[in-house]
């Protein structure tokens with residue numbers, strides 16, 4: 001620039017040009033700053049947008065059975081960015097009435113693979129990571145670390161305590177669900193200062209065969225409903241990540257024949273002396289959960305201990321079908337609960353729910369028939385069988401309760417001509433008559 005140029009009034013132009021150029025540079029810097037502020041604002045807005053939060057979320061679902069099927073389908077359909085699925089089991093066609101993520105053509109596949117196929121077809125934008133394995137103390141923490149929220153869609157106590165403790169240790173909220181027979185529940189545990197599962201149930205109840213899904217059964221649509229609510233709670237957690245701590249925690253309970261069908265109960269606050277989430281926890285790493293619960297982590301666990309496998313009274317469905325075909329007179333004793341018996345039963349079978357059989361059996365053994373005031377069905381059964389010299393064949397859903405029925409007949413009435421049909425109506429459906437209604 002030539003400093004000798006002047007404008008019409010004789011002022012030096014060089015200085016003017018330089019100052020204009022300087023201002024231009026300042027304006028450019030300001031513009032850059034403003035653009036970056038704008039960009040930040042846009043990102044903040046985007047982060048506030050629900051769908052974006054859902055897309056960024058990572059959810060782990062334990063169990064791809066009845067509850068897991070609906071949870072997985074809805075979370076995937078709603079656009080959760082990453083979903084982990086843990087299950088060690090394979091698809092059986094008898095699962096399909098309630099495990100709706102699986103199909104006839106995926107029977108035999110690992111459940112996690114079958115679930116992944118369905119999820120990929122539904123929303124290819126959702127990343128699905130599968131764990132075809134038993135969730136155990138040795139692998140849980142490593143898996144949990146990769147996710148923001150954990151869903152318990154399992155079906156047994158050791159797994160439920162394991163999931164709870166792993167959530168407390170890794171600081172993940174837990175959306176718990178359970179469905180049995182005609183009822184179900186959903187609770188958020190370890191969420192924003194609320195209680196954990198152990199705060200509610202510090203010690204596991206004694207194993208109850210009747211309270212296991214495989215024995216008690218579940219009406220297909222119930223886990224569907226409960227799974228939907230679990231998915232909803234997951235989405236609520238994702239969307240309200242920045243909201244303040246809730247003042248109380250609740251359990252949502254569903255009962256098919258309830259009035260009302262849905263109820264909400266306030267549950268206790270975090271227990272200061274809770275062994276895992278309390279003020280001085282004694283459980284700071286994962287423990288041996290099957291030992292803690294006295295059951296292994298399948299919901300069939302300690303069953304075969306009622307009668308030895310080699311006990312001659314245990315017969316297969318095929319053997320019992322020969323008895324039926326031969327026309328041999330006998331009594332078929334169905335010991336399932338009444339609601340299950342009403343769903344389907346063998347024509348001519350005699351129904352005494354196991355609870356009643358055992359309590360009346362005890363009275364029979366004690367020579368006391370007065371406490372209930374009712375006619376003793378146990379006594380009638382034994383009298384009929386003895387009088388007409390008829391063997392008794394006991395049946396239930398999976399072959400668990402019927403073992404206890406045989407034990408009761410032996411112990412309380414010294415009745416030895418009784419048999420237990422292994423695998424119950426589930427095995428009957430699979431091995432003898434697939435037209436027999438199954439639930």
Ligand SMILES: Nc1ncnc2c1ncn2[C@@H]1O[C@H](COP(=O)(O)OP(=O)(O)OP(=O)(O)O)[C@@H](O)[C@H]1O
Nearest residue numbers: 063064065066087088089134135154155159214297
């Ligand atoms: N510790 C565990 N690790 C991995 N998967 C588990 C664990 N515990 C339970 N599950 C899975 O959780 C699911 C529970 O679902 P659900 O009870 O509907 O299925 P199910 O066991 O096939 O049913 P049923 O007992 O009537 O045959 C099952 O698929 C089971 O394999």
Ligand SMILES: [Zn+2]
Nearest residue numbers: 196199274277
């Ligand atoms: Zn606790």
